[in-house]
Amino acid sequence: MIDKRVGIIGGSGVDFSKDIKEAQWVNLDCVYGKPSDLLLYGLLNDVPIAFLPRHARGHIIPPDQINYKANMEALFKSNVTTVISISAVGSLNDNFLPGDIVMIDQYIDNTVNKNISFYDKNLVGHASLADPICKTLFNQIKNYSNQLNHEIKFGGNYVGISGPSFSTRAESRMYKQLGGDLIGMTVPPEAKLAREVGLCYIGFALVTDFDSWDESKPPVNVTTVEKNLVKMNNKMKKLLKDLITIFQIHEETENNDSFQNNIVTDKKYRKNLKFNF
Numbered sequence: 001m002i003d004k005r006v007g008i009i010g011g012s013g014v015d016f017s018k019d020i021k022e023a024q025w026v027n028l029d030c031v032y033g034k035p036s037d038l039l040l041y042g043l044l045n046d047v048p049i050a051f052l053p054r055h056a057r058g059h060i061i062p063p064d065q066i067n068y069k070a071n072m073e074a075l076f077k078s079n080v081t082t083v084i085s086i087s088a089v090g091s092l093n094d095n096f097l098p099g100d101i102v103m104i105d106q107y108i109d110n111t112v113n114k115n116i117s118f119y120d121k122n123l124v125g126h127a128s129l130a131d132p133i134c135k136t137l138f139n140q141i142k143n144y145s146n147q148l149n150h151e152i153k154f155g156g157n158y159v160g161i162s163g164p165s166f167s168t169r170a171e172s173r174m175y176k177q178l179g180g181d182l183i184g185m186t187v188p189p190e191a192k193l194a195r196e197v198g199l200c201y202i203g204f205a206l207v208t209d210f211d212s213w214d215e216s217k218p219p220v221n222v223t224t225v226e227k228n229l230v231k232m233n234n235k236m237k238k239l240l241k242d243l244i245t246i247f248q249i250h251e252e253t254e255n256n257d258s259f260q261n262n263i264v265t266d267k268k269y270r271k272n273l274k275f276n277f
Contacts, residue, residue, distance in 0.1 A: 005048045006247045007080035011087035016051055020044055028077055031274045032069040036061055039074055047244045050078040062164040063185035068116060072193040082200040082247045088229055089184040090211035090220050092176040098228050100153055100207040105133050107158040109188035116189045118196045122271040125262040132191045134200035140246060150239045156181040160188035166220050172213035183211050197277040198258045206232050
């Protein structure tokens with residue numbers, strides 16, 4: 001029996017399925033509905049992993065229709081302690097260029113997703129999101145990065161929008177003025193849910209474009225995004241293979257057992273709990 005796995009959520013254009021040994025697609029029953037897809041269990045560089053395609057195989061689920069709760073529940077049930085998120089982003093900052101891989105450390109949530117919390121009806125809880133990305137693991141990777149033959153940019157403020165449309169120029173300029181460095185559609189819901197259930201969440205952002213704030217540059221479009229993701233796919237896969245052992249040994253987080261610790265509802269009033277994390 002495998003005690004613990006590293007969870008990997010792959011986004012647009014990122015597919016690790018062919019790199020995983022002893023691969024097996026597994027269907028998990030989740031009380032919050034169906035995850036985006038089956039989970040792929042196997043070994044990446046001999047490390048047990050659970051890989052989940054965020055948009056499903058074939059990219060058939062748009063960002064505003066993802067069942068984020070079921071996805072995180074499925075990873076939790078897979079004995080995952082660390083969740084590695086990989087997603088495509090646009091840049092709101094000239095310091096982040098198409099082709100860059102950025103480890104984000106903050107986000108601004110401008111999504112309109114409703115009920116993105118495991119604290120459901122009859123249960124009130126408040127998770128701390130001051131540092132929404134796992135700070136301990138972020139620093140470990142940053143300290144280890146000088147030993148790697150990879151270029152990673154550390155630190156970036158991710159602006160989350162619901163999508164599926166890209167931003168207007170006015171919106172893009174507003175997000176930049178708010179302090180946003182990068183813009184995407186999936187990190188905030190995932191990071192919140194991971195924090196609620198005590199999972200260490202790390203986000204790798206693959207910069208594909210300059211969004212639409214700078215009128216001297218072409219605005220973001222699907223063709224540009226897909227073209228740059230193809231170029232970055234192998235780069236990200238090689239990086240993950242080199243880092244996977246760090247993720248494996250990272251078992252403790254600064255927010256262990258946070259789901260129970262953050263509940264404020266009196267025990268005698270806690271009714272109809274869907275799932276006890």
